[in-house]
Amino acid sequence: MSDTKIFSFLAKDLNFSQKQISTVAEFLDDGATVPFLARYRKEATGGLDEEQIRAIRDGLETQRTLESRKETILKSIKEQDKLTPELEEQIINCTDLKTLEDLYLPYKQKRKTRGDKAKEKGLEPLAKLIWEQEITSGDPVEYAKEYINPEKEVETVEDAFDGATDIVAEWINENLEVREMLRDVFANHSNIVTKKNPTVKERTNFEDYYDFSQKSKHLKPHQILAINRGERENILFVNVDLWEERTLENIDDKVISNDLSIFTPYLQDAVEDAYKRLLFPSLERELRSELTDKADAHAIETFATNLGNLLMQPPLDKKVVMGIDPAFRSGCKVAVVDKHGKYLEGTTTYPTPPQKKVAEAEVVFETLIDKYGVELIAIGNGTASRETEQIVADFLQKRKEKHPDEELHYLIVNEAGASVYSASKVAREEFPELDAAQRGNISIARRVQDPLAELVKINPKSIGVGLYQHDVNQNQLSGKLDDVVESCVNEVGVNLNTASAPLLSHISGLSKRVAQNIVKHREEEGIFIDREQIRSISGVGDFRFQQAAGFMRIPESKNPLDNTAIHPESYEAAEKLCNLFGINLDKLSEEKDKIGAKFENVNLKETAEKVGVGVPTLELIIENLQKPGRDPRESLPKPLLRTDVMKMEDLKEGQKLEGTVRNVVDFGAFVDIGVKQDGLLHISNMSDKKKIEDPHDVISVGDIIKVEILKLDLERGRIGLGLVGG
Incomplete structure (x- = not known):
């Protein structure tokens, strides 16, 4: 698939225009960062936000990986002289990795199988007779006798049929239709069954799963992760349970096309062998892997949401x-x-x-x-x-x-x-x-x-x-959390004259080395007094400057625009705008409260044309002229400050008090209410009006909330909470 085809596929998949996809791809391939594109290239991307741009970035990576895998597979099959035009077309048009690997399965280099050994014994023609189901009269034994060959260890008719059915079982295992049908059966009808390892005597955190069974499609992410950990720690035995008899009938329906064939009983034996020996173990692993991937994705998303909320907590600066x-x-x-x-x-x-x-x-x-x-x-x-x-x-x-x-x-x-x-x-x-x-x-x-x-x-x-953060895919977790940190740091921006090297290294376009060079320059040459000075830092060329400049604040600069999110490339437009509307740039901080009124009835399209920018850039300029040096965290509620402390014994059921949300997980949130133990606000107690599906829809880490004490268990140190006004 060429890049054009990838762009077309992603446009349909993500519901963006093909031009948006190709534009973002071009910028990203050139090294542009997501925060830079989301803030300063809205005209080019059609107003895409960070989340949408990251979805395109991840989609591009997935599709390009898929294309690379297709090339490898096509080359491998070609080298075996087994690439037909039909197979090539199937592989080229394939849009997901799972189907692609199914197509490759018959040609994959693998260690010698029972079917391979049977082929070496000359039993493939007999296997074809069983598979093709065209002979409806006669005695199967007579056909099998032809293949008896003691020199090749085929001494009896049974040996011949055993080898032939081994070959057929592998053909069934490699059959695309059979695998797709079974995938659907596993996804919709399988149960995950867990039992306690009888050798475990002491109490554990996995008691809910000592005798547990649940439809795999109904398992919650935290249950999947808990089961995986219990299995890894050898506390739980885990199995996938499926109605075997019905499943075998489903495979028969796909494989057996002629009940009158004299080889039908052998074909049925091959179906059973293929299912038990090859298909079930393979698809069981695949199902468990998919469930884990789903749980990982959810846990990573939860962790990322919590981290974002924690990082964006309002600062209590200017305090000793x-x-x-x-x-x-x-x-x-x-x-x-x-x-x-x-x-x-x-x-x-x-x-x-x-x-x-x-x-x-x-x-x-x-x-x-x-x-x-x-x-x-x-x-x-x-x-x-x-x-x-x-x-x-x-x-x-x-x-x-x-x-x-x-x-x-x-x-x-x-x-x-x-x-x-x-x-x-x-x-x-x-x-x-x-x-x-x-x-x-x-x-x-x-x-x-x-x-x-x-x-x-x-x-x-x-x-x-997080929840189970050490159990999930660590590369995916790191990537997601890096995105969150990048997003938060660039949304807030940094003071170039006070920021540490670790903080600067998360700014769009900057590396750790450049961040250290900025700090070193500050220590040796004194503070920065305008954004242009950044260009003199070792490692900062035009491209890095373009990516980074808008996210850096210099309160000490003579140019007030240096302390805003207005990019230097838009300074000329900002100055034109100020002249048009009678705004004195030199007194921006003094006049900022009056500026809003000047733009009340502004015609954005007309004004944008006059100052030579697009409407999104004009909106950014207007917003920042009104709030120079603004920290987006300022509008959030400040942390809860205390002068006194309570003991659990001081609490009473029905009592209402304020608390700080410390962590949000699938089943609720842990809230600090000023006693030794955090209380649990269970998801079922977050609203008395409607069922809450996701706690993050209601509260976030760092929120100050009013709660009621519903249940107290002093002996176990547990506090059950309800959300007041939920």
Whole structure:
């Protein structure tokens, strides 16, 4: 299939025009990034967003892989001198990998089979008599006698028929119609059956699957992943169950065309052998693999959605933060960072068991708060988190008596990945003089100030908002999470004068090396004062500049457009627009509130022609003139800040309170309501008006929600929640 045919196929498959597909393909092949195309090439792509462009990118990759596989297969069959015009046409017109591999199956180089050995014994002509079903009279034994040959180990009629049916069984296995029919049967009628391994004595997390059976098509993604893990850990035995008798009849219907053939009983034997020995094991593996792929895709999508919501949490910037990384025996690490995330001072306290040096810890807190003007305390949510929270809450209550007007709160921060960061090369380069334990609490403090800037330093898989993330296809997971990080970083944009190298490396068009060169230039030459300076960085040519410039912000620039998402290629148009509507560019930040009124009744098409751009670019310019330096995260609700803590014993069924969504999974969400244990908001309790199919339709990671306590189990530490107003 040529590129033109691929574009045509994808246009129909994705419901875009062929021109949109070919345009995106050309840009991507030239090295353009998805965020750049989605924001700055809307005229060319017909207004496609990032998700749509990524769908085209992935479709192109799939179809090009398919084309490459076709070439390999055609070459292989040609070399065997078995390529007929009909087969070639079938392969060329094939649109999915599964059918393609079925077409190739009879010609695939494989180790010697029972059928191959039977052919070597000269039994293929007998197999053809059985397969063709044309002889309706006479004794089959008489036909078989001709093939007895003791020298080739065919000593009896039975030997002849055994070998011939081995050959026929392989023909049945390789039959396209049979395989397609059986695929449909497996997909719609098979059950996945799981049993407990009788050698397992201790309790496990897989008790729901000790005696379990479910139609494979009705299995939920989390059930598939749990079953796979239980099987991998040798706790569960897993089988695919199918009504064998009915399935064999279905194959008979495809294979047996003449019931009067004298070889029908042998053909039926071959059908049964093909099914049990070849087809069932092959299609069982295929079904399990497909179920896993489906579950993987769902789990990866869930993880990606959660990660995107976590990365886009609103920053609590401009606050001096004290980060606490809680622990028991090794003590709680404390660090203070200034309003820009710069590390000021750190130490270790021992308020938690076994030392319980609460008074000494309170002196340290008091000293650091007074010395640096701490406005917020961030507590990691790992081991000893709730014990530390109680100590901090008690401390804040005492401090409130002496400083009644002080605005000092604490909040619990998801610390997943902090230990990974603290031992990483990035952390060592940032804080070479500190040990790993002390770096983690700096990360916790900074996550409050700017979650995106801090979390991009960590492998997304370590951030802890997934389900079964270590079980799914790791390449697909990494690719998807990289897309999410790229999308979030470029949507927000970065301050070129404060961004770290890890954050810069996610900007459209920039590599890790170029990001490091930017930081080095900043340290040696001072801050950037306009976007054009980026061109002087080693490794930045015209193309990289084009891809990256619009996503970088320079608040210190004399040109206010350098602090917007307006691309330098559109500066001339932006200046023309300002002249047309009497906007003083030099006083943009002062006049931004008045600008909206000037564009109230603007004729977009007419104005776009006057300033020499397309309508989408004009809309981008107008939006950014009104909000220079805008952070899209600002409009989201801020994290929930606390001054006091509750115990589970303080809770009552029916009580209503606010909580923060920590993780969203298939069956619901885990919500931090300020007690030791997160509560479970089950999907069935998200609405009393309608059935919710996907929790992400209702809530996201980081949301502040109002919940009601429906069920309390103090003994097991479980809290069941319902969504208020759901």
